[in-house]
Amino acid sequence: MKxxxxxxxxxxxxxxxxxxxxxLDKNEWQIxxxxxxxxxxxxxxxxxxxxxxxxCKDVTKPKRDFxxxxxxxxxxxxxxxxxxxxxxxxxxxRLSAMIT
Ligand SMILES: Cc1cc2nc3c(=O)[nH]c(=O)nc-3n(C[C@H](O)[C@H](O)[C@H](O)COP(=O)(O)OP(=O)(O)OC[C@H]3O[C@@H](n4cnc5c(N)ncnc54)[C@H](O)[C@@H]3O)c2cc1C
Numbered sequence: 001m002k003x004x005x006x007x008x009x010x011x012x013x014x015x016x017x018x019x020x021x022x023x024l025d026k027n028e029w030q031i032x033x034x035x036x037x038x039x040x041x042x043x044x045x046x047x048x049x050x051x052x053x054x055x056c057k058d059v060t061k062p063k064r065d066f067x068x069x070x071x072x073x074x075x076x077x078x079x080x081x082x083x084x085x086x087x088x089x090x091x092x093x094r095l096s097a098m099i100t
Contacts, residue, residue, distance in 0.1 A: 002029050007078060009035035014066050021068040032072035038063060 004020065006013045017033050024031070045059035067073060 004029055004031045006031065006033040007081075009033050009037075009063050009067075009073075014063070017071060018066075018068055021071060026070065030072065032074060033067065034074045034076060034078060035063060036075065036077040038075050040066065 004024070006017055009017070013033060013035070017031065020029075021031060040061050040063045042059040042061070045054045048054040049056065049059070064073065
């Protein structure tokens, strides 16, 4: 099984995840995405919260809503990348040789 690791589930990471999930053979590729936050915050909407037009709930969505099913999701802060050994580390996970 080939492994694809996407670091960061913001605009770019989430777009890549959805595009690659659609085109890569699921029997051949396992995709993992890593982000420090479980929620996406719609920051332009923050402006409206002090005026009681939006609430916090209006600007907060689980990032999982934007992920296709069948991908591995790791919510952790990345604190180190070792590109020579193709691994990334955080306080709670260490994934090695993810890029094949
Ligand atoms: C208030 C606001 C309004 C905007 N309006 C517009 C607009 O109208 N039109 C437009 O085109 N652009 C707009 N932008 C800009 C747009 O949001 C960014 O250009 C775009 O999100 C950048 O995408 P990205 O994937 O590079 O980064 P991001 O979307 O910021 O994604 C980075 C991701 O990486 C994660 N991450 C970062 N460091 C770590 C770490 N150490 N460990 C784990 N995870 C980590 C973060 O949690 C985040 O989810 C706006 C931005 C803001 C803040």
